Amino acid sequence: MPADDTTRGRLWGGRFAGSPDEAFDRLNDSLPVDRRLWPHDLRGSRAHARMLGAQGIIPAEDAASILAGLDQVGQELGSGEFVFQPGDEDIHTAVERRLTEIAGDAGRRVHTARSRNDQVITDVLLYVRETLEAQEGLLAELMSALLDQAESQIDSILPGYTHLQRAQPVRLAHHLLAYVAMFDRDRTRLRIAWAASRDECPLGSGALSGVGFPVDREAVATELGFERPSANSMDAVGSRDALADYLHFAAQLGVHLSRLGAEFVWWSSEECGFVEVADSFASGSSMLPQKKNPDAAELARAKAARITADAAGLGGVLAGLPLAYNKDLQEDKHFLFDAIDTLDLLLPAVTGMVATATFRPDRMNDATASGFLAATDLADHLVRSGTPFRRAHEIVGALVSACVAAGHGLEEASADQLAAAGLDPDDLPGLTARDSVELKQTRGGTARRPVVDALDAARTRLGTWA
Amino acid sequence: MPADDTTRGRLWGGRFAGSPDEAFDRLNDSLPVDRRLWPHDLRGSRAHARMLGAQGIIPAEDAASILAGLDQVGQELGSGEFVFQPGDEDIHTAVERRLTEIAGDAGRRVHTARSRNDQVITDVLLYVRETLEAQEGLLAELMSALLDQAESQIDSILPGYTHLQRAQPVRLAHHLLAYVAMFDRDRTRLRIAWAASRDECPLGSGALSGVGFPVDREAVATELGFERPSANSMDAVGSRDALADYLHFAAQLGVHLSRLGAEFVWWSSEECGFVEVADSFASGSSMLPQKKNPDAAELARAKAARITADAAGLGGVLAGLPLAYNKDLQEDKHFLFDAIDTLDLLLPAVTGMVATATFRPDRMNDATASGFLAATDLADHLVRSGTPFRRAHEIVGALVSACVAAGHGLEEASADQLAAAGLDPDDLPGLTARDSVELKQTRGGTARRPVVDALDAARTRLGTWA
Amino acid sequence: MPADDTTRGRLWGGRFAGSPDEAFDRLNDSLPVDRRLWPHDLRGSRAHARMLGAQGIIPAEDAASILAGLDQVGQELGSGEFVFQPGDEDIHTAVERRLTEIAGDAGRRVHTARSRNDQVITDVLLYVRETLEAQEGLLAELMSALLDQAESQIDSILPGYTHLQRAQPVRLAHHLLAYVAMFDRDRTRLRIAWAASRDECPLGSGALSGVGFPVDREAVATELGFERPSANSMDAVGSRDALADYLHFAAQLGVHLSRLGAEFVWWSSEECGFVEVADSFASGSSMLPQKKNPDAAELARAKAARITADAAGLGGVLAGLPLAYNKDLQEDKHFLFDAIDTLDLLLPAVTGMVATATFRPDRMNDATASGFLAATDLADHLVRSGTPFRRAHEIVGALVSACVAAGHGLEEASADQLAAAGLDPDDLPGLTARDSVELKQTRGGTARRPVVDALDAARTRLGTWA
């Protein structure tokens, strides 16, 4: 019988001669990555040990020793006193190694009816669940900041763009609420990922085929907050669907943050000038003394590519893997943790950037004062008098051409120009930006009433988040 | 007023001089891609025109002419008689052009209170919804084929693998049920994407800010089967979330099909020989007369990368786009349609491959007859006699080493070898594959009872699909 | 002996009973994709047949019949007379089937000492080579259009941006030459991919192990324009490196086109107004009569995500495939052809957009007339008088803050403001945009001389392209 079960990297030893090669050890070592899982590993081990004791699979006193030992391990890890050893190839090994040092043979019993395969994925699911609960709060804060700005800017009107060309005037509040709508859908995805992460408890699946002891899987699942024990052991240890669901949520949220970031970059250009990012969310230049750069917005724009790559990367690792567990699955954490950390950094920074930004209604007014933002309203006006829309569109198009050639906007169209286009100069609708937005009265439109309604609805909905 | 509103590519003309450049035209032309949307475009236009008439926004007789005209357009498109014109830059343009030829000024009124921006995304959502409803059926057929095979092979036992090394014996039915579990989760994702595709009706959002007519958005939404009109016009025309949800579903399903494909490739190798793909799902070699290649399985393995790339590609297009509509969004259909077509090809082929495959229990028996598949059961046996698991693991590890050195499996371990490992040769558990699987009795395990239970549950669940 | 070797999908038949399943057939059918390879398939078969005849592996008269038959097949394919049959699962099968109809037993000899595995990759390499030669011309035209615009705008000065904030003035020519520099590197990548595509000729590798006939591989390689026959048969049929090199070229070019597209979108906004895209490269809106959208620029911006996805997708298909040929490799063409087609559409459209764009030096002048673009020059001025740069940077930073607070640009700084910042109002450098650009005299800088030098060098370099 091996005297020493803590040979470097060979806790599970037995059939192996010698030590692992150093190059292999470096490649195989996942401790720097999975170390963060220690609270979840302890939580899972506690539930497992308690059940083993309750079922009489291990002696009750051993279960108690394990629980006490895990407390001590947790205290050491929490306080930073824990000393990792060279053979600790992952956090699970480290915890069991230390537990055994503390609790002796009881520690050697904690892995009864368990495999690292079901243990690891359980830990990760607990961590994903906890992460999502925290990130739901971060997301709510961002939405709240957007709603605050929208509320305070309810009467600011700026150009709405399609193809980055001025198209029609919109309320700034309406524009910001578009992002609230996106983030609201992201919250739905968050809840879906959360449900996926707590659906089935893998513990009890063993290495791949189940376990040979009368475990109480329901008890473990309940204690750990899962809906139920997993239905198929091979699936439980070999699938990473809940992580993919997390990454889908994260990637979509990343895309929305990226669009909001791009919007702020564009709005804060001197050319637009619709927003000024606070000094505390901007940076300067090492060479250009005058620069004030909207770095947070740019980083928000850039990070979507990173999270999208994480999601695709996980797909790439999983594709083509036969069942059940393959070491390739260890790469899942790289993608998952990178996306989590990225959102943890990004969400508060974007929230802060939004909350502290100064909008510039004066610049918005300048940008909507003249031009062609009312062209569609003019066409609609003709439609109301009976002209088929397609013809009205052409008529106004021709008028726009004439104005462009003459170098002015619609608001300066001469009676001759209007008449040439078949318009009655004495029967024109109001063409200001405010006139225009107030025409869009139905649900989802940019007039004051539907926007106020939408703001209220969003507030209410946000308020109901638990 | 322009005399001819069907200038090549310039239906919307007015402010443009001349024709588009040919190179631009080729780049901009989306008709070959979006042509498939014609039934959904007609459906959307019908609902829109009916509402315009009902609200008195256009004359009732014009609404009737439009509906009749759309019927004719639909008949022409359905029968293949429809003649596309050079200026038909997309299916929406083509339909309106033809409608106007048929219905005159009534046709010129169909686009009142509508933009291509809200029209396109409505059409796409209708198409996604319809696709998902069809693909749910395809997925059910695949699951049904797997359940049939599982049922008929309930007592076949083969090696379960981790790291592609034989680990523990499992029932083939258990192994196949792992895929059923994956596909069941994919169906959940399908339902989520379906709900996303029918949540909000974009029609009525106009180009970006809403519309200037008293449209009845609820009526249109209801007729088109959406839950409600969209809450924010800029979001409605500029977001592609439901497509991303579809692609997430498709990518995850792709990954699972890829794993099943890899499994069949591996099982159908001469080395395993656990399955033989039917002649009707295999292909030969142009040079090697003896070859029978599991092409369907290989293509299933390969296609996940394609769908994953589609999902990542859509994310790449969307990232960093300020609101509201940008032409970049036109690329969404490339990724969406490619993923849809890929699944439409793949699902029936994989279903057929599974349904017609011949499993080889004899080869499975050979593969489980000797070796070390019972090693954990032996360790568990020691645990039951009081040995801590970690020590039991080491003891059996040492015994395995001895057997490997001696060139035989556990089942041939001599009394001396057993004794050297501290095992009592007279108190050994059964070590056959059947003994082993029957030890895994809890939910999710591979013993006969839980597998039969899981089969029944899966059947029931599948039967409840609408 | 089978009487009919053209059973649906079973040209290679022999060991197969029955026909392929229809679902499998649809999945397996690559003809719609690989049909475009017919000229290269014929070219490869000609070289192969000629060599077989010359080496006496097949009778000389059979070689002649094959060559004549291939001519006829080519004539039929070129003219559109060729009738594809249900069993033609790919272009290679179709050609051999038709050749055999024409040339009888001679046709049945063309596949001697050849496999579809070495045949397919040879065809694809010939196609990639031809594509690259054509795309080098397209790329040269784009660079030429940029050089023409740069030359005609040599004295136009606009703001250069970092973080989309005005940073320092630059010559428009300098800005455009930055893209010429990127495309010049893309041409290097194009040449690298071209060299990779014509390095080793796979023909003669057989299915995977070589061929059992005294083939003259050098002769075939030479006739087909390769450098040499491939060095390893398993590598030759199983690798897709040259395609990956093509996709790397395409993806990088795509990124550069995307950046140029984004630049044009930004410059053509009303806010910038530095460029106006020609009517022939713009499109209108179905609802907004005034819109003129830079669609070509937006599509250029969007397509990079598509090509990047293609490159990643191919990597995903190849990863984890053991040797030698696997059916998965058939998916290579999806990614390759999509990238090729995308560039074939995009390059001429972007070239046309650039060539026909109207730049607006007046708007550029407006944008550089006031503000803080000269801040660094002012700091540099202090440095020249002995102030350490970091202090000079701070001094000018404080001055900028004072000007911002006072609501004017550097050019309107009062003597008091200057003095407060420690600047001597009587010893200030010129602060106009022209002053600023002329300070950047070293290679790569934006002063007139280095820009003219760079233009000349780019012209010369472009002129030397074959």
Add this chain to the structure above:
Amino acid sequence: MPADDTTRGRLWGGRFAGSPDEAFDRLNDSLPVDRRLWPHDLRGSRAHARMLGAQGIIPAEDAASILAGLDQVGQELGSGEFVFQPGDEDIHTAVERRLTEIAGDAGRRVHTARSRNDQVITDVLLYVRETLEAQEGLLAELMSALLDQAESQIDSILPGYTHLQRAQPVRLAHHLLAYVAMFDRDRTRLRIAWAASRDECPLGSGALSGVGFPVDREAVATELGFERPSANSMDAVGSRDALADYLHFAAQLGVHLSRLGAEFVWWSSEECGFVEVADSFASGSSMLPQKKNPDAAELARAKAARITADAAGLGGVLAGLPLAYNKDLQEDKHFLFDAIDTLDLLLPAVTGMVATATFRPDRMNDATASGFLAATDLADHLVRSGTPFRRAHEIVGALVSACVAAGHGLEEASADQLAAAGLDPDDLPGLTARDSVELKQTRGGTARRPVVDALDAARTRLGTWA
């Protein structure tokens, strides 16, 4: 004048009031990522300062102080004594801050005629170059290990597979040489990336437009080992092409390592048994005492998805970015460093795994002893007697069918079976694996002579690496 230029995160201060927000600071802080660049930052600063002194842009004694100060900074960083301060937002800031503490006003002069924009990309290029030089050595060691194994196994013959079905026998050496051929192409890509990384020196490009001092760019470029100064300042600070070239090299190498990994996983299955990974490159199972898992091979298989994602991610960040520098570019290092670190871990581990693996010619013999590996040779035999290949293929196909039905291999075909297929039992070729491989005599084939030639050529080529 600001008294303190080391305000938290605001070294460049001047126009900013207050401190950055903590959330922004965390997001913006790149020190943990770019810290590794310190040696390259010092190297670049040394060359820059030396040039500034030589050109008289700063006093010679200040240049000397800077050089001495940089030596001290380097000593502190190298020894771990360096104390980072809260305001050190990146390594470049940290170095200048410390330098200024040491050298006072001389330190404040080091950034004369330089921007972080040209500084950062110069540092990164130096680091990429150095990395590639080191990884070329790692790659050579891997190829050397493969050649050693190939040489020692020159007469081992195993089944070659297509579609993972046994196709034709090949020499193990031939199979391993296929990987050598792939890695040889990767080395070409490595050299291309290396040339790209040392082509143009960005220093002297300033923030984006060049610098306003008479810098000697050639001197700096030469000292830093670049071919020449960059030709366009905006391109130099805004492009990341050399990083993309690195990632292309890394992704392709990753794909090849992934395939080799998959091969080893497959070969080391009990089903194949062609190779046994050394204990020092395998790991055990926490639950299954008998397991010996080829973890290094699995991780090699998995990591390709990670590097492919890195490459795609960088493309995603760059796409759609207008010139010149945008903060988004800071994300480049995430992808670059992750790929570099992955290869640094993977290459030595795969080399060690290959070098220490034990091949099992006995298992290979068993696998080639019977079956249908000689089917093509038999068809070729008929061809040599005048049968057209396509007919010969069918004849042998029918014979294979008969043998399969009768449950034996080709080598046991009865005279009746042979005669029924039109074969003369008295005129059959040798059908052993050795007979088969020896028929493939031309370049690239698997007979002994061409394989020995290929081995020699590969050795020679490897030997010529510098």
